[in-house]
Amino acid sequence: MDNVVQIKSLHKTFNSSNRALKGIDLSVLKGEMVALIGPSGSGKSTLLRHMAGLTWGDRGGQGSVSILGETIQKQGKLAHTVRHSRAKIGYIFQQFNLVNRMSVINNVLMGRLGRISSWRGTLGIFTQEERSLALKALARVGMEKYAYQRADTLSGGQQQRVAIARALMQKAEIILADEPIASLDPESSRIVMDILKDINEKDGKTVIVTLHQVEYARKYCGRAVALKNGELYFDGPSEELSDKRLANIYGASQLSVDTQEAHKDSEKGSVDLGISGSMAFAEAG
Numbered sequence: 001m002d003n004v005v006q007i008k009s010l011h012k013t014f015n016s017s018n019r020a021l022k023g024i025d026l027s028v029l030k031g032e033m034v035a036l037i038g039p040s041g042s043g044k045s046t047l048l049r050h051m052a053g054l055t056w057g058d059r060g061g062q063g064s065v066s067i068l069g070e071t072i073q074k075q076g077k078l079a080h081t082v083r084h085s086r087a088k089i090g091y092i093f094q095q096f097n098l099v100n101r102m103s104v105i106n107n108v109l110m111g112r113l114g115r116i117s118s119w120r121g122t123l124g125i126f127t128q129e130e131r132s133l134a135l136k137a138l139a140r141v142g143m144e145k146y147a148y149q150r151a152d153t154l155s156g157g158q159q160q161r162v163a164i165a166r167a168l169m170q171k172a173e174i175i176l177a178d179e180p181i182a183s184l185d186p187e188s189s190r191i192v193m194d195i196l197k198d199i200n201e202k203d204g205k206t207v208i209v210t211l212h213q214v215e216y217a218r219k220y221c222g223r224a225v226a227l228k229n230g231e232l233y234f235d236g237p238s239e240e241l242s243d244k245r246l247a248n249i250y251g252a253s254q255l256s257v258d259t260q261e262a263h264k265d266s267e268k269g270s271v272d273l274g275i276s277g278s279m280a281f282a283e284a285g
Protein backbone atom coordinates (compact mmCIF):
# COMPACT_ATOMS: atom_id res chain seq x y z
CA MET A 1 0.00 0.00 0.00
CA ASP A 2 1.07 3.59 -0.63
CA ASN A 3 2.00 6.17 1.96
CA VAL A 4 -0.38 9.08 1.63
CA VAL A 5 1.24 11.02 4.45
CA GLN A 6 4.99 11.22 4.92
CA ILE A 7 6.33 13.50 7.62
CA LYS A 8 10.02 13.61 8.36
CA SER A 9 11.87 15.34 11.16
CA LEU A 10 9.29 18.08 11.57
CA HIS A 11 10.06 20.77 14.12
CA LYS A 12 7.91 23.76 14.95
CA THR A 13 8.83 26.48 17.41
CA PHE A 14 6.40 29.29 18.24
CA ASN A 15 7.64 32.62 19.59
CA SER A 16 11.27 31.46 19.50
CA SER A 17 10.98 29.17 22.55
CA ASN A 18 7.72 27.20 22.51
CA ARG A 19 8.74 23.94 20.84
CA ALA A 20 5.32 22.69 19.75
CA LEU A 21 6.69 19.87 17.54
CA LYS A 22 10.02 18.25 18.27
CA GLY A 23 11.13 16.17 15.32
CA ILE A 24 8.00 14.31 14.27
CA ASP A 25 8.34 11.35 11.91
CA LEU A 26 5.07 9.84 10.76
CA SER A 27 3.72 7.97 7.79
CA VAL A 28 0.13 7.01 7.10
CA LEU A 29 -1.03 4.46 4.55
CA LYS A 30 -3.84 4.95 2.09
CA GLY A 31 -7.17 3.94 3.61
CA GLU A 32 -6.11 4.17 7.25
CA MET A 33 -8.27 5.87 9.87
CA VAL A 34 -5.92 7.38 12.42
CA ALA A 35 -6.73 9.09 15.71
CA LEU A 36 -4.35 11.80 16.81
CA ILE A 37 -4.60 12.04 20.57
CA GLY A 38 -2.72 13.63 23.43
CA PRO A 39 -3.18 16.19 26.18
CA SER A 40 -4.14 19.78 25.52
CA GLY A 41 -1.16 21.64 24.07
CA SER A 42 0.67 18.47 22.98
CA GLY A 43 0.73 19.60 19.34
CA LYS A 44 -2.13 17.71 17.68
CA SER A 45 -3.69 20.66 15.84
CA THR A 46 -0.29 22.06 14.97
CA LEU A 47 0.69 18.77 13.36
CA LEU A 48 -2.55 18.55 11.41
CA ARG A 49 -2.19 22.13 10.19
CA HIS A 50 1.32 21.30 8.92
CA MET A 51 -0.12 18.41 6.91
CA ALA A 52 -2.50 20.77 5.12
CA GLY A 53 0.16 23.42 4.60
CA LEU A 54 -1.75 25.87 6.78
CA THR A 55 1.46 26.48 8.67
CA TRP A 56 5.11 25.56 8.16
CA GLY A 57 7.92 24.09 10.18
CA ASP A 58 11.08 25.73 11.44
CA ARG A 59 13.30 27.34 8.86
CA GLY A 60 16.72 25.85 8.65
CA GLY A 61 15.53 22.44 9.85
CA GLN A 62 15.33 19.37 7.66
CA GLY A 63 11.61 18.90 8.25
CA SER A 64 9.33 17.87 5.40
CA VAL A 65 5.71 16.94 4.81
CA SER A 66 4.32 15.29 1.73
CA ILE A 67 0.76 14.29 1.13
CA LEU A 68 -0.32 11.93 -1.67
CA GLY A 69 3.26 11.97 -2.91
CA GLU A 70 3.29 15.76 -3.32
CA THR A 71 5.57 17.95 -1.24
CA ILE A 72 3.55 20.28 0.99
CA GLN A 73 6.55 21.82 2.73
CA LYS A 74 10.24 21.36 3.13
CA GLN A 75 12.80 23.01 5.38
CA GLY A 76 10.26 25.52 6.65
CA LYS A 77 8.95 26.63 3.27
CA LEU A 78 5.66 25.77 1.62
CA ALA A 79 5.91 24.16 -1.81
CA HIS A 80 4.77 26.46 -4.61
CA THR A 81 2.30 23.71 -5.61
CA VAL A 82 0.61 23.73 -2.20
CA ARG A 83 -2.65 25.20 -3.47
CA HIS A 84 -2.95 22.43 -6.00
CA SER A 85 -2.25 19.83 -3.30
CA ARG A 86 -4.72 21.38 -0.88
CA ALA A 87 -7.53 20.76 -3.37
CA LYS A 88 -7.10 17.05 -2.57
CA ILE A 89 -7.15 17.57 1.19
CA GLY A 90 -10.48 17.94 2.96
CA TYR A 91 -10.05 19.85 6.20
CA ILE A 92 -12.76 19.69 8.85
CA PHE A 93 -12.61 22.28 11.62
CA GLN A 94 -13.97 22.10 15.13
CA GLN A 95 -16.07 25.19 14.42
CA PHE A 96 -17.26 23.94 10.98
CA ASN A 97 -16.18 27.09 9.04
CA LEU A 98 -19.38 27.39 7.05
CA VAL A 99 -20.49 30.71 5.60
CA ASN A 100 -23.42 31.45 7.92
CA ARG A 101 -25.49 33.62 5.63
CA MET A 102 -25.25 31.21 2.69
CA SER A 103 -27.54 28.28 2.05
CA VAL A 104 -26.41 24.80 2.98
CA ILE A 105 -26.13 23.72 -0.66
CA ASN A 106 -24.01 26.75 -1.58
CA ASN A 107 -21.69 25.95 1.31
CA VAL A 108 -21.29 22.44 -0.06
CA LEU A 109 -20.66 23.81 -3.55
CA MET A 110 -17.78 25.82 -2.08
CA GLY A 111 -15.97 22.47 -1.93
CA ARG A 112 -15.72 22.74 -5.71
CA LEU A 113 -13.81 26.02 -5.70
CA GLY A 114 -10.35 24.48 -6.01
CA ARG A 115 -11.47 22.65 -9.14
CA ILE A 116 -13.34 25.23 -11.19
CA SER A 117 -12.25 28.41 -12.94
CA SER A 118 -11.85 31.39 -10.65
CA TRP A 119 -14.46 33.49 -12.53
CA ARG A 120 -17.10 30.78 -12.03
CA GLY A 121 -16.16 30.53 -8.36
CA THR A 122 -16.29 34.30 -7.85
CA LEU A 123 -19.69 34.58 -9.49
CA GLY A 124 -20.98 31.43 -7.80
CA ILE A 125 -21.94 29.83 -11.10
CA PHE A 126 -22.29 26.09 -10.77
CA THR A 127 -23.58 23.57 -13.30
CA GLN A 128 -26.66 21.44 -12.84
CA GLU A 129 -24.38 18.43 -12.50
CA GLU A 130 -22.43 20.13 -9.70
CA ARG A 131 -25.68 20.99 -7.92
CA SER A 132 -26.89 17.44 -8.13
CA LEU A 133 -23.51 16.23 -6.81
CA ALA A 134 -23.89 18.63 -3.88
CA LEU A 135 -27.35 17.22 -3.13
CA LYS A 136 -25.90 13.71 -3.26
CA ALA A 137 -23.15 14.69 -0.83
CA LEU A 138 -25.80 16.14 1.48
CA ALA A 139 -27.86 12.95 1.19
CA ARG A 140 -24.77 10.95 2.16
CA VAL A 141 -24.60 12.80 5.49
CA GLY A 142 -28.39 12.81 5.95
CA MET A 143 -28.78 16.55 5.37
CA GLU A 144 -30.47 16.86 1.96
CA LYS A 145 -33.72 18.21 3.35
CA TYR A 146 -31.87 21.23 4.73
CA ALA A 147 -30.23 22.10 1.39
CA TYR A 148 -31.94 25.46 0.90
CA GLN A 149 -31.84 26.63 4.50
CA ARG A 150 -29.26 29.14 5.75
CA ALA A 151 -26.26 27.43 7.33
CA ASP A 152 -26.62 29.37 10.58
CA THR A 153 -30.06 27.92 11.21
CA LEU A 154 -28.55 24.46 11.77
CA SER A 155 -27.34 22.88 15.01
CA GLY A 156 -23.63 22.32 15.55
CA GLY A 157 -23.84 18.63 14.68
CA GLN A 158 -25.79 19.41 11.51
CA GLN A 159 -23.26 22.07 10.50
CA GLN A 160 -20.44 19.58 10.95
CA ARG A 161 -22.27 17.14 8.68
CA VAL A 162 -22.54 19.88 6.04
CA ALA A 163 -18.81 20.56 6.41
CA ILE A 164 -18.17 16.87 5.70
CA ALA A 165 -20.46 17.07 2.65
CA ARG A 166 -18.32 20.00 1.46
CA ALA A 167 -15.20 17.79 1.75
CA LEU A 168 -17.03 15.07 -0.23
CA MET A 169 -17.91 17.64 -2.90
CA GLN A 170 -14.25 18.55 -3.02
CA LYS A 171 -13.51 14.90 -3.85
CA ALA A 172 -10.79 15.06 -1.24
CA GLU A 173 -8.46 12.06 -1.19
CA ILE A 174 -7.64 12.52 2.43
CA ILE A 175 -9.67 14.04 5.25
CA LEU A 176 -7.97 15.86 8.10
CA ALA A 177 -10.45 16.53 10.88
CA ASP A 178 -9.33 18.81 13.70
CA GLU A 179 -11.38 18.01 16.79
CA PRO A 180 -14.55 17.62 14.73
CA ILE A 181 -16.63 16.52 17.70
CA ALA A 182 -15.13 18.65 20.47
CA SER A 183 -18.09 21.02 20.60
CA LEU A 184 -20.83 18.45 19.93
CA ASP A 185 -23.13 16.50 22.22
CA PRO A 186 -22.60 12.71 22.44
CA GLU A 187 -25.35 11.84 19.94
CA SER A 188 -24.11 14.33 17.31
CA SER A 189 -20.55 13.15 17.96
CA ARG A 190 -21.54 9.58 17.25
CA ILE A 191 -23.27 10.58 14.01
CA VAL A 192 -20.26 12.60 12.81
CA MET A 193 -17.82 9.80 13.67
CA ASP A 194 -20.10 7.23 11.98
CA ILE A 195 -20.04 9.36 8.82
CA LEU A 196 -16.24 9.71 8.86
CA LYS A 197 -15.92 5.96 9.37
CA ASP A 198 -18.34 5.29 6.52
CA ILE A 199 -16.33 7.52 4.17
CA ASN A 200 -13.17 5.76 5.27
CA GLU A 201 -14.54 2.24 4.80
CA LYS A 202 -16.76 2.63 1.74
CA ASP A 203 -14.76 5.20 -0.23
CA GLY A 204 -11.34 4.13 0.99
CA LYS A 205 -10.47 7.70 1.97
CA THR A 206 -7.68 8.19 4.46
CA VAL A 207 -8.95 9.93 7.59
CA ILE A 208 -6.81 11.54 10.29
CA VAL A 209 -8.78 12.91 13.18
CA THR A 210 -7.66 14.69 16.33
CA LEU A 211 -9.73 13.64 19.30
CA HIS A 212 -9.92 14.49 22.97
CA GLN A 213 -12.09 11.51 23.71
CA VAL A 214 -10.07 8.34 23.75
CA GLU A 215 -13.12 6.11 23.65
CA TYR A 216 -13.94 7.45 20.19
CA ALA A 217 -10.38 6.74 19.10
CA ARG A 218 -10.72 3.17 20.32
CA LYS A 219 -14.12 2.68 18.75
CA TYR A 220 -13.55 4.25 15.34
CA CYS A 221 -9.85 4.29 14.54
CA GLY A 222 -7.70 1.24 13.97
CA ARG A 223 -4.56 3.21 14.70
CA ALA A 224 -3.79 5.81 17.31
CA VAL A 225 -0.92 8.25 17.34
CA ALA A 226 -0.36 10.00 20.66
CA LEU A 227 1.63 13.18 21.09
CA LYS A 228 3.05 14.34 24.37
CA ASN A 229 4.92 17.64 24.71
CA GLY A 230 5.39 17.84 20.95
CA GLU A 231 6.86 14.36 20.63
CA LEU A 232 5.41 11.20 19.22
CA TYR A 233 4.77 9.15 22.33
CA PHE A 234 2.75 6.19 21.02
CA ASP A 235 1.92 4.88 17.57
CA GLY A 236 0.03 1.63 17.27
CA PRO A 237 -3.32 -0.15 17.27
CA SER A 238 -5.81 1.87 19.29
CA GLU A 239 -6.83 -1.27 21.15
CA GLU A 240 -3.37 -1.14 22.73
CA LEU A 241 -4.27 2.11 24.47
CA SER A 242 -4.43 0.53 27.88
CA ASP A 243 -5.49 2.61 30.85
CA LYS A 244 -1.93 2.50 32.14
CA ARG A 245 -0.61 3.81 28.83
CA LEU A 246 -3.27 6.52 28.79
CA ALA A 247 -2.29 7.58 32.29
CA ASN A 248 1.28 7.95 31.01
CA ILE A 249 0.14 9.97 28.00
CA TYR A 250 -2.25 12.26 29.82
CA GLY A 251 -0.49 12.42 33.18
CA ALA A 252 -1.90 11.78 36.62
CA SER A 253 -2.84 15.39 37.38
CA GLN A 254 -4.83 15.77 34.18
CA LEU A 255 -6.36 12.41 34.94
CA SER A 256 -7.70 13.44 38.31
CA VAL A 257 -9.17 16.68 36.90
CA ASP A 258 -10.76 14.74 34.05
CA THR A 259 -12.10 12.16 36.43
CA GLN A 260 -13.80 14.86 38.52
CA GLU A 261 -15.28 16.36 35.35
CA ALA A 262 -16.53 12.93 34.29
CA HIS A 263 -18.27 12.46 37.63
CA LYS A 264 -19.91 15.88 37.22
CA ASP A 265 -21.06 14.87 33.72
CA SER A 266 -22.45 11.56 34.91
CA GLU A 267 -24.32 13.35 37.71
CA LYS A 268 -25.85 15.58 35.02
CA GLY A 269 -26.87 12.44 33.15
CA SER A 270 -24.62 13.07 30.17
CA VAL A 271 -22.78 10.09 28.80
CA ASP A 272 -19.45 11.44 27.58
CA LEU A 273 -17.25 8.54 26.65
CA GLY A 274 -14.16 10.71 26.72
CA ILE A 275 -10.77 10.17 28.26
CA SER A 276 -12.32 11.40 31.47
CA GLY A 277 -15.19 8.94 31.19
CA SER A 278 -13.03 5.97 30.36
CA MET A 279 -10.61 6.68 33.16
CA ALA A 280 -13.43 7.33 35.59
CA PHE A 281 -14.99 3.98 34.75
CA ALA A 282 -11.60 2.28 35.01
CA GLU A 283 -11.12 3.74 38.46
CA ALA A 284 -14.65 2.92 39.52
CA GLY A 285 -14.18 -0.68 38.33
Ligand SMILES: Nc1ncnc2c1ncn2[C@@H]1O[C@H](COP(=O)(O)OP(=O)(O)OP(=O)(O)O)[C@@H](O)[C@H]1O
Nearest residue numbers: 014015018020038039040041042043044045046047
Ligand atom coordinates in the same frame (compact mmCIF):
# COMPACT_ATOMS: atom_id res chain seq x y z
N1 LIG B 1 -0.47 30.19 16.27
C1 LIG B 1 0.21 29.91 17.39
N2 LIG B 1 1.02 30.83 17.94
C2 LIG B 1 1.71 30.56 19.07
N3 LIG B 1 1.67 29.39 19.70
C3 LIG B 1 0.87 28.43 19.21
C4 LIG B 1 0.10 28.64 18.03
N4 LIG B 1 -0.57 27.49 17.75
C5 LIG B 1 -0.26 26.62 18.71
N5 LIG B 1 0.62 27.17 19.59
C6 LIG B 1 1.22 26.51 20.75
O1 LIG B 1 1.71 25.25 20.33
C7 LIG B 1 1.48 24.25 21.32
C8 LIG B 1 0.65 23.12 20.72
O2 LIG B 1 -0.65 23.63 20.46
P1 LIG B 1 -1.77 22.76 19.71
O3 LIG B 1 -2.95 23.64 19.52
O4 LIG B 1 -1.18 22.13 18.52
O5 LIG B 1 -2.06 21.64 20.80
P2 LIG B 1 -3.25 20.59 20.82
O6 LIG B 1 -2.66 19.29 21.22
O7 LIG B 1 -4.01 20.62 19.54
O8 LIG B 1 -4.11 21.17 22.01
P3 LIG B 1 -5.72 21.15 22.25
O9 LIG B 1 -6.08 19.72 22.45
O10 LIG B 1 -5.91 21.98 23.47
O11 LIG B 1 -6.36 21.75 21.03
C9 LIG B 1 0.80 24.98 22.48
O12 LIG B 1 1.79 25.32 23.41
C10 LIG B 1 0.20 26.21 21.83
O13 LIG B 1 0.10 27.26 22.75
